[in-house]
Amino acid sequence: MRTSIATVSLAGTLPEKLRAAAAAGFDAVEVFEPDLLACPLRPAQVRALAEDLGLGIALFQPFRDPDDVDAAVVARTRERLRRKAALTAELGCDLVLVCSAVHAGAVRDDDELAAQLAALADVAAGHGVRLAYEALAWGAHVADYRHGARVVALADHPGLGTCVDSFHVLSRGDDPDAIATLDKLFFCQVADAPLLGMDVLPWSRHHRLFPGQGGFDLARFQRAVTAAGYDGPVSLEVFNDLYRQSDPRRAAVDAMRSLRHLADLTVPGTLPAAPAPAGWAFVEVAASGPGAPAVADLLGALGLVRTGTHRRGDVDLWSAGEDVQVVVNHRATSERARLSSLGLRAPRPHLLAERARELLAPVVHRPVGPGEAEIPSLVAPDGTWVQFCGPAPDWRDDFVPTGLGPAGEPSLLAVDHVALPQPFAGFDSAGLFLTTVLGMEPGELVEVGAPDGLLRSRAYRSGDDTVRIALNVGPTSATLRGRPLAAGHVAFATDDVFATARRFAAAGGHVLAVPANYHDDLAARFGLEEAFCDALREHGLFYDRDDSGGELLHFFTRAVSREFFVEVLQRRGGYRGFGSAGTAVRLAAQREHPAG
């Protein structure tokens, strides 16, 4: 697959966009006209820069409102196209994207429209340039790609073909399969989008996403494009408000990652297959200075025991049984405790690492001392490390046992999930990392009204549902006001949350206090027995129940920092959610009791 990206998808000046696209490995770009207009480089200089960077210019766009019922406008349009075709040739490019008309003067008769487009194709051909006609979903007369292709067929000009754009096809709910029957497919643009019930124009101009980040079935779209015999560039055209203000080099990496993943979905085997991670080996908390004893106190009160110290010091291993392993790393530069690394069990860690490399997630190699396990590690977009722990060598060999063991049966049985706070503009990027590199499945987007604004959250699960990672992003205003939400945590599973809460409190732990109003509402909503409700109240427990009667009982510890606290939960009867119905109450309670 030849890869391309429209310059409108990236922030920066035109040269910055070209450099970012080249650095991410794109073969070509579409030059978006406003980027050229604002650029001091002349078209020939842009061509030279692109050539230096090893980038082709696949398309110049957009040429708008190509047809008109008024003959005087038609004449002006031809002259306008003549100039743009000449400019396109100067760019070293031979294709102009022509959008279906959206203006009041749009021609409503297909024969007349075809005749006007054929005349434009003649003008362009004089400069060695062809035209790709794209049906905009909000086009005045042509909004459906099949209609656009019929007009192209009527025009019957060798220099006029169709451009399909997944957004315009899928946003309207049109069947993409008929793309396979198009015989003059000149260009292919792809974009994903969240499934929003809103007007299609603002949806397109503000909310497009890279493939895999939204709700469209792009693999089906792409299979139809391939079946049409199309072998030109597949070009990302992503109008997105956040990517437009992000670092273009990082956005271009997301873009390429999404495209390589789409290629693999379209033709399986394009990427090295890698089994998804299968469970937690450990979670790692970075905590230095005064933050460190607070973490140790918290883990101790939860019944974890310091079972090992790292061979090179400054890192402790805390355990509760086999499946609850917490690494506490005191080498961190920041004193604010936070989840810093996720250790995932991977049957074949080097395969996952190889796939990660293909998806532009560079594998970092930790310094490995004598006798230590080499663990392939990645850095997720938010800076969290993701480490792949194979069956052998055992990552625990890096730790010298302290000889301490658990006192009695541990009440924490497993890591249930972790939640990672994301920067405001980083939510979709982090999600793409989890779905493509780690092969996780995204869940529903959850929005929670918190005291300082809206929290958005989405959970991702591994195929076998052993690894669950929730990404949270808070409102910008809370960050601006210096009060980022307490959003990073690890949740441990227990089979007796009441006993765990009692032991935690008896060991000096602080359960986050829950307002009485919350429990009153629970009783009303679920018709809970009074005694049960009193027990929830007494232990500071949150409660949720799903439609099939599954239940979640859980409590939160007081936060150690804004980015670290612990949740203890008990799932009953196959409850699969995360208790998000209580999140607003939890966030408000954490605001009442901010981290020390």
Ligand SMILES: O=C(O)c1ccc(O)c(O)c1
């Ligand atoms: O929003 C637009 O105007 C616009 C322009 C060019 C495109 O290729 C497109 O899909 C949309």
Ligand SMILES: [Mg+2]
């Ligand atoms: Mg388009």
